[in-house]
Amino acid sequence: MIGIIMIVYQYVLLACDFVHLVLRSALIILKSAWHVISPLPLKPINGEIILITGTGHGIGRELGLQFARLGAKVVCVDINEVTNKKTVGDICREGGAAWGYKCDVSSKEEVHAVSCRIREEVGEVTMLVNNAGIMPCKAFLKHTPEEILDIFRVNVFAHIWTLQEWLPSFIAAGHGHVIAISSIAGFIATSNLVPYCSSKHAVKGLMEGLTEEMRYAGRNPDIKFTSVHPFVVDTGLAKKPRIRFPTFNPITTAEHCAAQIIDGVRKEEEVICIPSRDYYGHIMMQLMPRQVRKAFLDFMDTGVDEDEI
Template sequence: MFLDFDKMIGIIMIVYQYVLLMCDFVHLVVIAAFLTAKSMWYLLFPPPMKSVTGEIILVTGAGHGIGRELGLQFARMGAKVVCLDINEANNTKTVTDIKREGGNAWGYKCDVSSQEEVQEVSRKIRQEAGEVTILVNNAAIMPCKPFIKHTSGDIKNIFNVNLFAHFWTLQEWLPSFLAAGRGHVVAVSSIAGLMATSNIVPYCSSKYAVKGLMDGMTEELRYGGRNPNIKFTCVHPFIIDTGLTKKPRIRFPSFNPITTPETCAAKIIEGVCREEEVVCIPSRDYYGHIIMGLLPREVRKAFLDFMDTGVDEDC
């Protein structure tokens, strides 16, 4: 006896859904294998670096440390650098040094934790320097003490500088990137935004949030091929010799030395020019990142205990 038409259609649709599911699964396996092979290939043979000549690059926290080195090195590559820092004297020195080397630079005093100040300085930048094409959110603070010793004001200030400043600058410059159909956003997170440690719990939290922000923005602009020419690079430096970390603890300093701002900035710029995520572990960037990403959580914790690397309380 023949099935009635409605039952036949139902069976066909069920079979179709299973066939579609199997096709999607096979597609996933093939894509995963291809991307894994591509990653391994790029590990051995990195892609060519793009030029930043003529780009207008905004760097927050440009008065010292990584931000200062980013400004200097970007300018040497032919970029026009816009320097922002709350410390006007330090920021002016960075701008002066860039110009002394023959580069183009503008400097503005700005508390990037203040949305109003970011809006005001962005208007000045558009009038005097032009539309920013690469945004580097670098400014950060890192009080080192146990969580219980952080006041509510400390915690709010950490998140205002380390996280919310990213939102304020993105709100100002992402529309310009969308209108132009191109642009690059760089966020300096931290190795503590991948693997937390003691005495900097609010700092770790803010840096984990920066990674979440960048991952979310990447997916939002990638979805449906919306804006493929707007790039995002998240940076995870190890302990940098900038003065923020006053009492670093490293069990094997010869294996895992403190990074200089010059080296870190060079690694960041390489990542920007290759449009890659950056983990600034001296001489072991890719290796360390791959190992820590593949290990199970409990094994990673045991590895961190063995390495005994972290930050001790300032006082």
């Protein structure tokens, strides 16, 4: 008799859980629809201490400038001391607050040493932007083992080293925000970028795993994670981009990409950085079957050609 009661109880519990899932999903859809009509207020940036890697040029530099204009204190980290100093100088000339540090973020030891200095000289970081990356463009078999290791050291392990330094601080404080620059290549791979695509898929998985780990059982609901997936951006990494319809689908500027990223960070949403604002790329990736996506990509003929060696 007890066994029958337990079986019935389990089925009733399963039915209740299913009803809860349906109601919760419906509520989320309704809230999302309402927020399209009546957007939530943007997250304030003023007073945040934001550490950004790869601020010497491109997206990282623009993020530093634009975050500073919103009142953030910006910690600029780059392996190139000369260009990084220029970014810091430009922020300060605009009246912003910025500090510059030279660091090879692929090195766990250097990341730890620089993080200690930042704590002493600036304070506890409240937002972490893992932006630094490299993108050699050539066929997979032309990459040397060391080149592939370098791609993963900079594009993946640098995220892990900085997270290990600052995520404990976020947990201790009960709040914080991690922003990771992945890529459209983290959704849809392309030729001549096989190791790069692999590294960006890894970043996407890292961020999704951390998001689930922090939210599970309400552990750290106020630590936010934003993944960013830029299209081809004019940063100099892709020296020979190939775009069939440049008028319809132009290369994104670093300035515009940074603005989209900051907008997404302030809305606490995943970011797809594309030239237009209709998010057709996001819709395509989420809704189209794999073979249809491939056919669409063949039609668009967008990617990168091999760098000249």
